[in-house]
Amino acid sequence: MSERFHTSSEDETIALGERLASTLPVKCVVLLIGNLGAGKTTLAKGIVKGLGAASADEVSSPTFTLIHEYSERVYHVDLYRLDDPAAVARLGLEELFDRDAVVLIEWGERFPELMPEDRVEIELARTGDEGREIVVWR
Numbered sequence: 001m002s003e004r005f006h007t008s009s010e011d012e013t014i015a016l017g018e019r020l021a022s023t024l025p026v027k028c029v030v031l032l033i034g035n036l037g038a039g040k041t042t043l044a045k046g047i048v049k050g051l052g053a054a055s056a057d058e059v060s061s062p063t064f065t066l067i068h069e070y071s072e073r074v075y076h077v078d079l080y081r082l083d084d085p086a087a088v089a090r091l092g093l094e095e096l097f098d099r100d101a102v103v104l105i106e107w108g109e110r111f112p113e114l115m116p117e118d119r120v121e122i123e124l125a126r127t128g129d130e131g132r133e134i135v136v137w138r
Helices: 010-021 040-050 085-089 093-098
Strands: 002-007 028-033 067-071 074-078 102-106 120-126 132-137
Touching (some): 010 040, 010 132, 028 040, 040 102, 040 120, 074 093, 093 102
Parallel strands (some): 028 102, 074 102
Antiparallel strands (some): 002 132
């Protein structure tokens, strides 16, 4: 099942993330899928805020740290800089997947063999300078 949304600004994308947060199970993996600049981190800001783990301003891309822990219930992972499945496996994602937490993963689709089958996938695409089309697959 999929849901399709359109946003026309960063604020609208954050607000959509907040709304989506309320529909996520307590324990889930969410793959944020899209090209560079598609709005993955912006949507993550809204989801993290909606889960009450941090304000949108406190959320940034974990490109260099790889994993941000916003609370025991919310993790944000960015696999952009990794290209080897063995390096990804060493991060300990399976341990995060076992927790009662929402685990947001940017670029996780590059390593499908390491991702749980039971997951939410959110695809983001630019539709102009500020516009985004966002499709949620559950």
